[in-house]
């Protein structure tokens with residue numbers, strides 16, 4: 001529409017909340033209970049149900065890659081998406097880790113260390129939001145990829161020759177999870193330091 005000078009207005013239309021990227025994030029959240037019920041149905045002993053649970057986990061994890069890409073590629077980034085996306089990620093990996101420990105496939109300390117880091121950093125992000133946004137770092141993305149790979153390894157009924165690789169991948173995931181946690185804390189402290 002022309003403005004008072006006759007020029008076309010360049011005010012961008014608001015991004016709709018109900019867009020493809022946010023719908024994918026919502027789908028990931030919906031898949032969390034579906035995944036959990038499938039793991040419980042497997043009791044982590046029925047191979048068919050374990051495979052089904054693993055496939056649901058992989059599909060849900062894949063939406064994490066796709067929703068971010070769609071949001072950036074088609075300019076569909078919204079505040080709702082920025083908040084909901086990491087919550088959906090952490091709900092999915094958190095549910096998987098708790099269930100793996102519940103069924104004695106993963107030591108509880110691993111689940112507790114990862115959950116404390118994930119929930120702590122999420123809370124810290126909200127706490128410092130008025131000073132600035134702490135975006136996901138490259139290390140954070142590598143951490144998420146390692147967690148997804150490790151969880152997939154534990155969920156799938158692996159042949160005996162491959163199963164021992166799982167704890168090594170999970171060990172690497174724990175190390176990167178803790179290291180990136182400290183890095184985010186350092187970023188938060190720099191954000192809160194008053195400018196001189």
Ligand SMILES: O=P(O)(O)OC[C@H](O)CO
Nearest residue numbers: 089121136137140141144
């Ligand atoms: O390490 P965070 O908390 O920034 O999380 C990283 C995201 O999961 C990457 O998609």
